[in-house]
Amino acid sequence: MTPASVIxxxxxxxxxxxxxxxxxxxxxxxxxxxxxxxxxDTAHFSGEPYLLHALEVASTLASMRLDLDTIVSGLLHGVLxxxxxxxxxxxxxxxxxxxxxxxxxxxxxxxxxxxxxSQAEYVRRMLMAMAKDIRVLLVRLVDRFQDMLxxxxxxxxxxxxxxxxxxxxxxxxxxxxxxxxxxRGFEDRAFKFLHPQEYEDISTRLQATLxxxxxxxxxxVAVLTNKLTEGGVTPRLVFGRPKHLFSIYKKLIAQNIxxxxxxxxxxxxxxxxxxxxxxxxxxxxxxxxxPVPGRIKDxxxxxxxxxxxxxxxxxxxxxxxxxxxxxxxxxxxxxAQEGVAAHWAYKEGQPIEDRDAKLFRGLKGIVxxxxxxxxxxxxxxxxxxxxxxxxxxxxxxxxxxxxxxxGSCPLDFAYAIHTEVGDHCKxxxxxxxxxxxxxxxxxxxxxxxxxxxDQRPRRGWLDFVKTxxxxxxxxxxxxxxxxxxxxxxxxxxxERELRRHDLSIKKLVKSGHIKMLFKELRCNSxxxxxxxxxxxxxxxxxxxxxxxxxxxxxxxELAGAPSSPEELxxxxxxxxHDRSKAGTTALTIDGIxxxxxxxSQxxxxxxxxxxxxxxxxxxxxSVHKADCRNLLSADPRRWIEVDWHREEGxxxxxxxxxxxxxxxxxxxxxxxxISTDVAQITSIAAHTTATDTVEFTxxxxxxxxxxxxxxxxxxxxxxxxxxxxxx
Numbered sequence: 001m002t003p004a005s006v007i008x009x010x011x012x013x014x015x016x017x018x019x020x021x022x023x024x025x026x027x028x029x030x031x032x033x034x035x036x037x038x039x040x041d042t043a044h045f046s047g048e049p050y051l052l053h054a055l056e057v058a059s060t061l062a063s064m065r066l067d068l069d070t071i072v073s074g075l076l077h078g079v080l081x082x083x084x085x086x087x088x089x090x091x092x093x094x095x096x097x098x099x100x101x102x103x104x105x106x107x108x109x110x111x112x113x114x115x116x117x118s119q120a121e122y123v124r125r126m127l128m129a130m131a132k133d134i135r136v137l138l139v140r141l142v143d144r145f146q147d148m149l150x151x152x153x154x155x156x157x158x159x160x161x162x163x164x165x166x167x168x169x170x171x172x173x174x175x176x177x178x179x180x181x182x183x184r185g186f187e188d189r190a191f192k193f194l195h196p197q198e199y200e201d202i203s204t205r206l207q208a209t210l211x212x213x214x215x216x217x218x219x220x221v222a223v224l225t226n227k228l229t230e231g232g233v234t235p236r237l238v239f240g241r242p243k244h245l246f247s248i249y250k251k252l253i254a255q256n257i258x259x260x261x262x263x264x265x266x267x268x269x270x271x272x273x274x275x276x277x278x279x280x281x282x283x284x285x286x287x288x289x290x291p292v293p294g295r296i297k298d299x300x301x302x303x304x305x306x307x308x309x310x311x312x313x314x315x316x317x318x319x320x321x322x323x324x325x326x327x328x329x330x331x332x333x334x335x336a337q338e339g340v341a342a343h344w345a346y347k348e349g350q351p352i353e354d355r356d357a358k359l360f361r362g363l364k365g366i367v368x369x370x371x372x373x374x375x376x377x378x379x380x381x382x383x384x385x386x387x388x389x390x391x392x393x394x395x396x397x398x399x400x401x402x403x404x405x406x407g408s409c410p411l412d413f414a415y416a417i418h419t420e421v422g423d424h425c426k427x428x429x430x431x432x433x434x435x436x437x438x439x440x441x442x443x444x445x446x447x448x449x450x451x452x453x454d455q456r457p458r459r460g461w462l463d464f465v466k467t468x469x470x471x472x473x474x475x476x477x478x479x480x481x482x483x484x485x486x487x488x489x490x491x492x493x494x495e496r497e498l499r500r501h502d503l504s505i506k507k508l509v510k511s512g513h514i515k516m517l518f519k520e521l522r523c524n525s526x527x528x529x530x531x532x533x534x535x536x537x538x539x540x541x542x543x544x545x546x547x548x549x550x551x552x553x554x555x556x557e558l559a560g561a562p563s564s565p566e567e568l569x570x571x572x573x574x575x576x577h578d579r580s581k582a583g584t585t586a587l588t589i590d591g592i593x594x595x596x597x598x599x600s601q602x603x604x605x606x607x608x609x610x611x612x613x614x615x616x617x618x619x620x621x622s623v624h625k626a627d628c629r630n631l632l633s634a635d636p637r638r639w640i641e642v643d644w645h646r647e648e649g650x651x652x653x654x655x656x657x658x659x660x661x662x663x664x665x666x667x668x669x670x671x672x673x674i675s676t677d678v679a680q681i682t683s684i685a686a687h688t689t690a691t692d693t694v695e696f697t698x699x700x701x702x703x704x705x706x707x708x709x710x711x712x713x714x715x716x717x718x719x720x721x722x723x724x725x726x727x
Contacts, residue, residue, distance in 0.1 A: 008032075009075075012055060015062040018070055027093060028058075031075040034092070046150035051077060060142045063181075070092075070135045075102035077139055096133070103136035104143070105131030121385065125171065131239065134340065137173065141182060142713060144170050148189040163193035169383070175654045178306035178339025187246035195249070202252075204247050206567075213242070216319070217266055224268065224285075224325075231284040237271040259496055261394035267324045271333055275300060278327045284313050289315035291323065300332070302393055305403060308336050328391060383468075387609060394445045408441050408466040414449045415470040424451040444628055470554045472475045489597075489620055490534030493640065497543055508601060520546040529620060536615035565632040568639070569612055597621045597642075599652065603628035604727075606652040608705025613642035651701035653682060654708050655727040659698040661720040669718055674700060677711045693722065 007033045011024055035054055042050040053211030058074035068350055069184035072093055080086065090098035103126060148166060151159055171186035192199045206213075212311060215600070225238050243266065252258070272281055278300060295314035303309045310328040317323045328336065366412040393407040394413055402416045410430070427450040430436055441447065457477045491505070498504050506516040514526065521538055523529035532538040597613070603625040607610050608624035615638045623642055624631040631639075660666050667686070674681055683699035701706045708726070715724045 027549045038082045069096045077104045159193040166190040184244045191246040225611040270327045314483045324389045394441045412467040412470045424455045426452040426455045486531045486534030490530035541637045571625045600624045602630045607644045613640040659722040
């Protein structure tokens, strides 16, 4: 362990002085003194003093040539967790440092029920802070990078946990900021701990061929330099860089090949003096070596979201070997390596450049698109999806480019424009031609979205949208719709039960007793209670228990209840008949909304069948026959009394199982009987048995149970029919 007494900030100050000329660096000394006091007896998980870790974070930020406030924040990034007050930080170092350090501080005051919820909430708050000041994210990325350098010192379980979070979240965030060295560093180090055997295998094989590869690189660099010079393009620099280990591993998985079969383990880079020379160099290379189709990419004309610009091509080059070549200017190369730090927007007196402003808007857009996502898993999945590296570039009719992942469809494009456009998307034209919403967009497609006010998102859309932005928005709309349904159903159920006690919601609110109901049912508001009732989280029995006074509750308990599901179902059906004679009604299956009350597909009851409702989670009431096996095995606390509400002209499906003799005309005879009885066949399946009989499964639409009985009776009268029963 390095003694704390020998750690000092002199090298950090020297690094900062190299580029922060004319700026007072005394805040570094003040921050160091504060950090030394706060972290005096604190150790990093690596075993080193935490003060050394803070110094390494600040030094890395200085190596990125960031501003003074960012460096100071790197030194102080852990002090709030050790009891330092934000007000004191603000007083000594200003609002910016206080905000950055505050945005970096983990959440310790809120308790969460699982790690995923805690992680999602921490990331959410970090991104919210980043949306206001991106330096919060820069300090956090460097902090995690320093952690990854010493990750081998913790347990295997913790290694995998931190490495997975780094691979899924921090590497894509570094990529989104365009900081290539940081992204590659995250990926390789996370790869090492997530797949140690594969990491070791690839590393060993590449090391064994290092001398051979270096000789090849030297030969190719000489050939490229001569070729370009002869063509009138004098390159500033030509060099070969081995691909990082994780990118090779991804290629092995994607192409199902071995390391020896990877043909482009080295990427060559050509640095030239101007944009025109980039294209001239590309032409010279393609004039001598055949390019691989589909591997030519122009990121100069259409930069990546992180401002990355370069020309990419893969050719069958010298010595008949494939090689990847990147062509760019010096400025493009600097941006490719340093990303957002190459044009630091917070440097004194410098305005934000247009491309940086676009990047910041994009990051803020990610935050806004996920602001309302409550489910932790969905939030983290949505974030990973938002940080995708686009592979498809499609255009609006007025020429605006939308960047999407491969496999995206017009719905993804619509949601990329605006949530309202996606929600009301009815169709799409691609290159002037109508296409299905499932159509996979291609580079250069011109997409026109057709909307309609009455169009709404459908659950089936989730099966083919590609972007998490679209998926998140569709799910959000469906959740709101389900909540509205549950609210309406909960209100109907509550009003019905309250009427039995000569009460109403209005009376309870007016008297103040509604608060007692909230307390009993653990609800925050009236809408909260109604939604929970409608979604099944609060059962009818729980509501009745909350409504009944203690003495009534005791009488009900003494009276006992049916001991089996079958007896309970029989009691509820008997109560239905008693209530019907008295002229009162329960929840009618057509009384609220067809989307709220559904006929169960497992037993398919029809009017006249004894029925019981089952409150599903978020999908309203499912109506079953009282003797349905699925109902009898379900939670009786979610059962609810329902009545048939006869609706003129409405039909219901029932399934029949018919066994007949094997005759050529039997299909025609059965169809004729059903048609004569004014029933409609919705499906039919038949097969011949080993005993030379035919078994039919037929779906029919009937008015009620009497109509169904008539159809079955007339089918039995057919001479070839052996048996008829309802499924």
